[in-house]
Amino acid sequence: MFGTVWFSLCCLFGVFGVTDELSLVSVLEGDSVTLHADREMRNNDLILWRFGPENTLIVQINVTESSLTVNEDYDGRFRGSVKVDHQTGCLTITNTRTEHAGRYQLQSGNRRTFFILVVYGDLAEKGEMKPVSVMEGESVSLHTDTELRKNDLIVWSFGKNRIAQINGTTQDVTVYDALQGIFTDRLNVDQQSGSLTITGTTTVHTGVYLLAINNIKKIFVLSVYACLPVPVIFSQCPPSSSQYSSVLCSAVNVSSVTLSWFKGNRLLSSISVSDFSSSLSLPLAVDYQDENTYSCVLNNSFSAQTQHLDASQLCSVRGCQTVEAVIRLVAAALVGVAASAAVVVLIYDIRSRRAEQD
Template identity: 40%
Template sequence: MLVSNRLSLILLIFCGVFGAETDEIKTISVKTGDSVVLHTGVCEINREKQILWLFGAEDPDTLIAEIYKLSISIYDTYEGLKDRLQMDQQTGSLTIRNITTSHSGLYTAQIMNSMTTFKRFSVMVYDGGFSSAVMCSAENGPEVSLSWFKGRERLNQTSSPDLSVTLSLPLEIKDRNNDVFHCVAANPVSNKTTQFSFQEHCPLNTDSSHSCGFTEAVIRLVISALVGVATVAMLFYDVRS
């Protein structure tokens, strides 16, 4: 009986019954036309478990699929996604087929049973030519926002009232150029900036190949804000066909 209980405990841990980390976002990079599978980490769904899949370009707030009482529903709530989605009835994992650049963004699985846990994915879709993405993230707090700038032009911005999540904001760069991009984490009384440029982070080698490759380079800053200390991390991904 003791051995059986231990095996059951191990199985529960591997299946994520005790909850997934809610502040970690997994970044996935794919090309247009590919298929991508977003895994829930659930081993098997029972009739009482409900899983919601949410999507948003900058904030996952649109319901696109769900499973409840073993019944799957796929919703036509975002352009061109419904016919590309497939949900696994046993695990609730989501497959996106023939993906396009318009489907880049944040996907969240909200897994509800006796407790609610989350799995979060940032999906970057590229058209096959040169394209790069920089991911900037910061610990959330009251009235904290995260923005990308090129010069004084704000390129995108995100914020969330859910203080338990980590703010994350991707920036897609179509061409290798000399521009300097700034990521700014700010609240009403303070802000902190980190920057990205190809010259600084990914200079060309003498053989004219990129030095970054498909690995991530991490730059960390510390922000002292009203709510305490927040960490800003910048992850760079270089995607080549």
């Protein structure tokens, strides 16, 4: 094995605070390679190993039932070449071939770890390796850093699948509709340089891209990170005897993120999660007379989203106005003319009392 390079996943799969990790691993064809789970299996664990952009299940370990299932029928590439450690869940691929190159996902409960495996045919084949990252939905270009010359043949592959090529002699560009159409209408090839652009990226485009220009090879490891949502702040005004309001900052459908409360630049509290598609909530007691600005920040290793809270404006509407707002909400949910009429009377009575007090 040539070595292992570690990256923090931001979106993608990752990101921020407690993060999923993306491990880039390289191996010579014919050698064995182990993808490490880095912990002992526990009771009730369900260990899943998946491969490729389709996230095809190749190994399942059910600790409770003491069962191990290997999907050797998956296009035959893993038949007789997969071993699993029964103590840790580590995956070993023996007698590696170039078709084993690609993205592997380890899922244990709600925790995920990602591996990008690069398999070299021989020492001379090992080319330049470049990590590239992009936010989901954006475009990304993989550059050849050269000009296309006559007689050049530039071939782009995703894993073992050819996705595009350009012939320098004829200037013909061919784009292949591979892998169940995940690249359909998303690939552009520059006719001057042969550089590849992927538009409208999604997390399924994460993986290893191989550029072959005649006998020169270059490897790109692309990580596509999902965009973070803006956190939402909910508040509840305190009773008249208290000057503190309860606020709650929440984010839904997130993974590998940290949710934090700040007062100015000072961190007050935080919570992290590495689960897949989880919801996070973080409460805070705020003095509504406080003139400081509070911020709720959702972040990962790649980006952040912030929602601000002005404490002085938190409960500017109090007393009867707050009651009236609640009654209006109840009225919207009631069915029947009599019920609606009763609510109208209540609102009118509240307004009359306020007018008398003024």
